[in-house]
Amino acid sequence: xxxxSGKSKNGVRKGRLRDAEATKLRILVAAKSDFAKNGLGGARxxxxxxxxxxxxxxxxxxxxxKDNLFQAVIENAYxxxxxxxxxxxxxxxxxxxxxxxxVRFTWQYYLKNPEFITLVNSExxxxxxxxxxxxxxxxxxxxxxxxxxxxxxxxxxSGDFRAGIDPVQLNITIAAIGYYYLTNRFxxxxxxxxxxxxxxxxxxxLEFNIDTIMRLVSA
Amino acid sequence: xxxxSGKSKNGVRKGRLRDAEATKLRILVAAKSDFAKNGLGGARxxxxxxxxxxxxxxxxxxxxxKDNLFQAVIENAYxxxxxxxxxxxxxxxxxxxxxxxxVRFTWQYYLKNPEFITLVNSExxxxxxxxxxxxxxxxxxxxxxxxxxxxxxxxxxSGDFRAGIDPVQLNITIAAIGYYYLTNRFxxxxxxxxxxxxxxxxxxxLEFNIDTIMRLVSA
DNA sequence: CGCTTAATGCACCATCTAGTTACTTCCTTA
DNA sequence: TAAGGAAGTAACTAGATGGTGCATTAAGCG
Numbered sequence: 001x002x003x004x005s006g007k008s009k010n011g012v013r014k015g016r017l018r019d020a021e022a023t024k025l026r027i028l029v030a031a032k033s034d035f036a037k038n039g040l041g042g043a044r045x046x047x048x049x050x051x052x053x054x055x056x057x058x059x060x061x062x063x064x065x066k067d068n069l070f071q072a073v074i075e076n077a078y079x080x081x082x083x084x085x086x087x088x089x090x091x092x093x094x095x096x097x098x099x100x101x102x103v104r105f106t107w108q109y110y111l112k113n114p115e116f117i118t119l120v121n122s123e124x125x126x127x128x129x130x131x132x133x134x135x136x137x138x139x140x141x142x143x144x145x146x147x148x149x150x151x152x153x154x155x156x157x158s159g160d161f162r163a164g165i166d167p168v169q170l171n172i173t174i175a176a177i178g179y180y181y182l183t184n185r186f187x188x189x190x191x192x193x194x195x196x197x198x199x200x201x202x203x204x205x206l207e208f209n210i211d212t213i214m215r216l217v218s219a
Numbered sequence: 220x221x222x223x224s225g226k227s228k229n230g231v232r233k234g235r236l237r238d239a240e241a242t243k244l245r246i247l248v249a250a251k252s253d254f255a256k257n258g259l260g261g262a263r264x265x266x267x268x269x270x271x272x273x274x275x276x277x278x279x280x281x282x283x284x285k286d287n288l289f290q291a292v293i294e295n296a297y298x299x300x301x302x303x304x305x306x307x308x309x310x311x312x313x314x315x316x317x318x319x320x321x322v323r324f325t326w327q328y329y330l331k332n333p334e335f336i337t338l339v340n341s342e343x344x345x346x347x348x349x350x351x352x353x354x355x356x357x358x359x360x361x362x363x364x365x366x367x368x369x370x371x372x373x374x375x376x377s378g379d380f381r382a383g384i385d386p387v388q389l390n391i392t393i394a395a396i397g398y399y400y401l402t403n404r405f406x407x408x409x410x411x412x413x414x415x416x417x418x419x420x421x422x423x424x425l426e427f428n429i430d431t432i433m434r435l436v437s438a
Numbered sequence: 439c440g441c442t443t444a445a446t447g448c449a450c451c452a453t454c455t456a457g458t459t460a461c462t463t464c465c466t467t468a
Numbered sequence: 469t470a471a472g473g474a475a476g477t478a479a480c481t482a483g484a485t486g487g488t489g490c491a492t493t494a495a496g497c498g
Contacts (some may be wrong), residue, residue: 039344041261045456057476060457078410080364120406121340125258128405141410144491168411169427172400182394187339191297191468192387195242208388215434237445237494264486274447279487 024062026052031059032073036115039122040070070122071130075137077119081109082140090147095155096214102148103213107206109179117183145171152217161217171217177209242283245271250278251292255334258341259289289341290349294356296338300328301359309366312375318436321367322429326397330421336402364390371436380436391436396428 030052034043045066049056063069088105090098110117123131131137148167155161181188181196189196196205249271253262264285268275275298282288307324309317329336342350350356367386374380400407400415408415 020475023475039258039260041258042344044454046454055475056456056457057478058476061475066456118344120403121344124403124405125261125337125340128409131406137410138412142412145411166427167422168413169424171411172407172424173396173431175429176395176399177392180399181391184339184343186343187350188391190347190350191356192364192390193357193361194387198236204385205388205391208385208392212392212435214429219379239445242445263484265484275486276447276488277445280445285486 011095020062023052023054023058027054027059027062027069028072028076030054031069032077032115032119034098035073035122036068036118039118040066040126057095057216067130071133071150074119074123074130075134076174078131078137078142081116082137082144084109085147090151096160097153099155100153100210100211101219102151102207103174103178103210105172107209110178110182111202114182117179121183159219162219165217170213170217174209174213177212181205239281242271242273242277244272246278246281247291247295249273250288251296251334251338254289254292254341255337258337259285259345270403279402286349290352291339293342293349294353296335297350297353297356298359300332300335301356301363303328304363304366306322309370314370314377315379315433317370318374318432319429321370322393322397323425325393326425326428329397329401333401336398340402376437381438384436389432389436393428393432396431400424 027048031043034048034051037043043066045056045059048069049059049108052058053113059066059069063072085105088101090102093101145167146170150168152161152165152167156163185196195201246267250262250267253267253270256262262285264278265275267288269275270276276286278288282291298301304321304324307320309321312320364386367390371380371384371386375382404415414420
């Protein structure tokens with residue numbers, strides 16, 4: 001999406017006054033942020049419009065409804081993480097390294113993109129009705145599962161991993177141990193009476209997670 | 220809370236017409252259900268009142284505000300799970316059995332009480348501002364962590380578990396691998412293209428989780 | 439049995455919210 | 469350069485929504 005350039009036909013920047021793609025993108029970005037902060041129900045269309053420096057009418061013009069806007073946001077969020085995962089080139093690594101790298105990546109991605117977690121939570125509150133409509137998300141996930149499956153197979157061949165591990169269960173577990181810690185960082189920090197988001201605590205958790213996964217798969 | 224009895228001073232049941240405790244409890248139950256279904260922002264006070272067969276005025280009479288009502292609900296939810304955990308009498312079991320029992324219990328509790336998960340998610344969306352005010356929750360969690368800590372110590376002594384495991388990290392992990400699977404059951408079932416809530420799938424996941432935890436702690 | 443107090447119900451309000459109508463302004467292209 | 473479509477705006481609406489004021493009614497006590 002090269003929509004922020006705002007160039008006229010002669011290629012000269014001119015501070016884009018009327019730029020459909022740019023406006024659409026600003027709305028999407030603002031919506032992602034507001035939906036992540038307040039959930040689908042809690043987010044306000046007026047607030048999104050203001051944050052996007054767009055007129056509310058534009059939201060309906062480009063997206064049709066609040067629900068459709070949410071769908072665009074969640075689809076985009078899944079697409080981003082799946083794209084980033086593919087860029088890890090895990091197939092080129094030794095299976096143990098590949099797996100560790102995936103655990104690290106997953107943790108860091110959630111840490112740097114907390115809105116992904118909140119959006120997924122919100123989507124599950126709504127019984128995945130938006131994700132259900134997206135073929136793109138399914139296809140990209142299929143590719144991702146295949147990649148993890150490949151790592152497992154190579155690990156079994158090399159004698160590093162035990163056989164019979166379901167790649168989907170493994171995926172879920174890798175996600176779970178990071179996701180849960182971070183999505184529940186507020187209640188967690190209160191009930192356990194320690195700051196879970198302190199630098200040392202975060203590093204400790206990442207090492208713990210790597211250890212958990214390595215022990216889980218090792219032969 | 221023995222509030223449903225509705226007895227007059229002579230102890231005879233008389234279909235309680237004016238029963239403050241009963242009304243309060245009906246509101247709490249209805250609120251828990253509606254907050255769990257729609258989140259704090261999405262839940263409607265009028266709907267809660269109707270579901271509780273109480274007048275909306277009563278909600279404000281007993282709880283003061285929607286926020287205070289939510290606080291009562293979340294405090295109650297934490298209290299319930301912590302109470303159930305204490306009833307497991309894990310101290311009387313062999314450390315390995317105790318740990319397995321805890322993993323099984325946690326999974327089954329989330330499965331049977333899905334509203335707990337949704338409430339906690341909602342509370343984290345609001346940065347734990349309600350839980351923050353509850354001393355009860357902190358105290359009960361402290362006791363729970365001590366119990367897990369005891370299991371770990373006994374396991375180290377018996378030679379079953381390795382030393383140096385942080386009970387809070389272990390707790391978080393036990394919760395995570397069940398919680399994540401279940402809270403994301405809707406998106407999970409779509410993106411992985413398999414029904415995660417099917418009976419066999421649930422059993423498989425539980426066994427996988429027990430395995431994960433056992434491998435994590437074993438010497 | 440009457441009186442006080444707490445439980446309950448009704449009607450109402452001020453504000454907000456998703457979505458729309460009717461309009462103006464800019465940009466492209468023939 | 470004129471025209472038509474696309475981008476953008478402001479004001480509005482119909483229905484919610486959280487929250488209240490006030491009257492009413494039952495419970496329990498002396």
